[in-house]
Amino acid sequence: MKHQIEINNVTFQYPGAENNVLDNASLTIDEGEFVAIIGGNGSGKSTLCKLINGLIPHYYVGDFEGEVTVNGINTLESKVASLSEHVGYVYQDFENQLVSPKVIEDACFAPLHYGYTDYLDRATEALKKVGLYDVKDAFIWQLSGGQKHLLALASILSLSPSIIIMDEPIAQLDPTHAKDIYKILKELHAEGTTIIVIEHHTEFIASFADQVVLMDKGSVVWKKKVKEAFLDVELLMKHQIYPPQVTQAAFYLKKSEINLAGQQPSQQKKEFLPITLTESQYFFQKHQLDSTNLDFPIRKKEREKVVQFSDVSFGYKTLTREKMQILDGIDLTIYKGDHIALVGNNGAGKSTLMRLVTGLIKPDSGSIIVNGKNISKTPPEHLAEKVTYIYQNPEQMFIDDSVEKDVSFYMKSRKVPGYKNIVNQILKQFDLVDLQERDSRLLSGGQQRRASLAIGMGMDPELMLLDEPTANLDIGTRKHITSLLGNLKDQLDAVMIATHDMQLACSFANRIIVMHEGAIIHDGDRDSVFQNQALLTRAGLESPQILNLAQMLGMKDIYTVDQFVDAYLKKEAKDGVYA
Numbered sequence: 001m002k003h004q005i006e007i008n009n010v011t012f013q014y015p016g017a018e019n020n021v022l023d024n025a026s027l028t029i030d031e032g033e034f035v036a037i038i039g040g041n042g043s044g045k046s047t048l049c050k051l052i053n054g055l056i057p058h059y060y061v062g063d064f065e066g067e068v069t070v071n072g073i074n075t076l077e078s079k080v081a082s083l084s085e086h087v088g089y090v091y092q093d094f095e096n097q098l099v100s101p102k103v104i105e106d107a108c109f110a111p112l113h114y115g116y117t118d119y120l121d122r123a124t125e126a127l128k129k130v131g132l133y134d135v136k137d138a139f140i141w142q143l144s145g146g147q148k149h150l151l152a153l154a155s156i157l158s159l160s161p162s163i164i165i166m167d168e169p170i171a172q173l174d175p176t177h178a179k180d181i182y183k184i185l186k187e188l189h190a191e192g193t194t195i196i197v198i199e200h201h202t203e204f205i206a207s208f209a210d211q212v213v214l215m216d217k218g219s220v221v222w223k224k225k226v227k228e229a230f231l232d233v234e235l236l237m238k239h240q241i242y243p244p245q246v247t248q249a250a251f252y253l254k255k256s257e258i259n260l261a262g263q264q265p266s267q268q269k270k271e272f273l274p275i276t277l278t279e280s281q282y283f284f285q286k287h288q289l290d291s292t293n294l295d296f297p298i299r300k301k302e303r304e305k306v307v308q309f310s311d312v313s314f315g316y317k318t319l320t321r322e323k324m325q326i327l328d329g330i331d332l333t334i335y336k337g338d339h340i341a342l343v344g345n346n347g348a349g350k351s352t353l354m355r356l357v358t359g360l361i362k363p364d365s366g367s368i369i370v371n372g373k374n375i376s377k378t379p380p381e382h383l384a385e386k387v388t389y390i391y392q393n394p395e396q397m398f399i400d401d402s403v404e405k406d407v408s409f410y411m412k413s414r415k416v417p418g419y420k421n422i423v424n425q426i427l428k429q430f431d432l433v434d435l436q437e438r439d440s441r442l443l444s445g446g447q448q449r450r451a452s453l454a455i456g457m458g459m460d461p462e463l464m465l466l467d468e469p470t471a472n473l474d475i476g477t478r479k480h481i482t483s484l485l486g487n488l489k490d491q492l493d494a495v496m497i498a499t500h501d502m503q504l505a506c507s508f509a510n511r512i513i514v515m516h517e518g519a520i521i522h523d524g525d526r527d528s529v530f531q532n533q534a535l536l537t538r539a540g541l542e543s544p545q546i547l548n549l550a551q552m553l554g555m556k557d558i559y560t561v562d563q564f565v566d567a568y569l570k571k572e573a574k575d576g577v578y579a
């Protein structure tokens with residue numbers, strides 16, 4: 001039987017690159033499959049997908065060998081434009097795909113371009129499908145990040161492709177928007193569309209995909225059914241992939257050979273590991289565990305103040321020069337020793353608040369004091385000596401033609417003493433030594449993120465603000481970055497991270513600030529956030545899976561897989577309940 005997509009022994013090298021990025025890669029995908037492609041940063045996932053819509057070899061004219069057919073068409077003999085009618089592709093940097101000022105115009109663009117007379121009907125249907133019809137007359141800049149992502153999807157849907165590829169569809173989305181995207185993909189899948197996602201979030205894969213493809217060093221290692229894909233936890237971790245938290249927890253407990261007495265017979269099979277919360281129900285023994293009394297630092301009000309917002313309001317100027325109010329009456333003090341996770345839905349105002357701290361934008365009313373200086377009266381370059389802001393889009397930080405030069409440039413401009421000797425150390429810390437000669441702008445998404453973090457940390461700041469530092473990172477690198485940030489805690493006065501990554505918030509932060517519609521609606525420790533369902537719902541947040549599992553089992557103070565496994569085993573040793 002012919003497969004819908006056939007990639008046969010493809011080897012590819014980008015123009016000017018030294019090594020092959022794809023190395024004899026082969027993969028088949030059948031009509032109607034929902035496939036998730038996993039692999040470490042830079043393993044070639046995006047490159048593999050660019051074979052399917054013909055960008056390789058037609059746009060990236062590198063050294064290409066092998067054969068790719070899509071719906072029976074040999075991509076080498078077709079054009080990207082005609083393949084676009086078969087394959088819709090939402091890129092990692094999807095904002096570049098939005099080409100018209102207004103929502104409806106953007107959705108009409110592709111069908112108009114392809115000469116469809118029913119372009120308006122197509123655009124309307126696509127906008128309805130992704131839930132954007134109500135804002136069809138809005139300008140693109142009025143949309144939130146999540147809405148822009150949905151618009152990029154609508155724009156490709158207007159051509160009714162039989163295959164949809166989304167490269168990291170939820171990397172910068174809050175959990176509510178993330179679920180929206182996956183629900184829409186599920187509906188499209190149910191209608192018969194083949195769905196391919198490149199995804200680091202294994203919990204979404206477990207809930208939505210039916211096939212998983214593992215890539216490493218430019219080759220396809222395997223393609224497996226989702227139920228089987230996450231069984232070899234240790235192998236996956238070597239590839240920087242972390243299976244769902246419930247799977248990890250179950251794996252470690254099985255490894256310790258405790259008798260998981262509550263399991264149903266089918267779950268006692270050696271090869272069974274739960275991959276969703278629902279499947280975990282019988283796997284773990286329901287048991288009330290003692291509080292593990294974690295050493296969790298409590299904020300003390302008398303600590304030194306690093307930043308103080310007093311009744312701050314701010315609005316961006318619109319095209320008509322009116323102000324669009326974003327932040328309203330913000331009071332906030334950041335103390336020395338604070339490790340803050342700033343959370344909340346897309347568009348809540350997190351980036352805006354961080355930009356205000358840097359002095360890049362000034363408040364309309366109220367005052368902001370940073371390290372004793374009023375930002376309205378201090379030039380940003382003076383504030384910048386102590387404050388580093390790492391942008392949400394890493395490309396905004398690249399100015400020279402190599403990673404090494406980019407890192408050096410900022411260190412030099414910040415007059416970091418002995419910077420020449422430290423550059424190598426920083427590159428090593430972020431696993432960038434092999435990439436140091438490469439142009440940062442041509443790196444993969446995850447590699448760019450690492451480079452931007454290296455630049456930021458190189459500047460030796462006292463206060464560090466990071467906007468979505470773990471988006472686009474594979475989970476291994478994410479853990480690495482989290483622990484690096486953890487190590488930095490002692491060197492920095494304070495760190496604030498805007499993030500949708502609740503696992504990061506749980507493992508890193510000693511203070512969580514929740515924003516909603518331009519206001520701070522909560523400020524407290526992990527417990528106060530994750531035990532408060534009304535707050536989670538209002539702010540569109542979702543607890544990490546392991547926390548849900550712990551709550552389901554009546555366990556308290558569990559925020560990470562390690563804590564879960566430790567608490568479970570300790571209880572076993574104490575009571576022998578599971579023996």
Ligand SMILES: Nc1ncnc2c1ncn2[C@@H]1O[C@H](COP(=O)(O)OP(=O)(O)OP(=O)(O)O)[C@@H](O)[C@H]1O
Nearest residue numbers: 014021041042043044045046047443444445446447
């Ligand atoms: N336009 C380009 N020119 C040169 N090299 C490139 C280009 N695009 C990607 N590469 C390199 O090809 C390799 C694979 O990149 P690719 O984007 O396919 O990886 P990926 O698995 O999707 O990574 P990520 O998870 O970080 O997005 C990386 O080493 C990357 O630096």
Ligand SMILES: Nc1ncnc2c1ncn2[C@@H]1O[C@H](COP(=O)(O)OP(=O)(O)OP(=O)(O)O)[C@@H](O)[C@H]1O
Nearest residue numbers: 142143144145316326345346347348349350351352
């Ligand atoms: N330069 C700008 N001009 C006009 N409006 C803007 C600008 N930057 C952001 N906004 C708007 O301000 C609001 C808050 O945006 P902000 O980026 O601060 O939110 P966020 O909480 O960081 O969201 P996300 O999680 O999506 O990054 C949004 O409605 C956004 O559209």
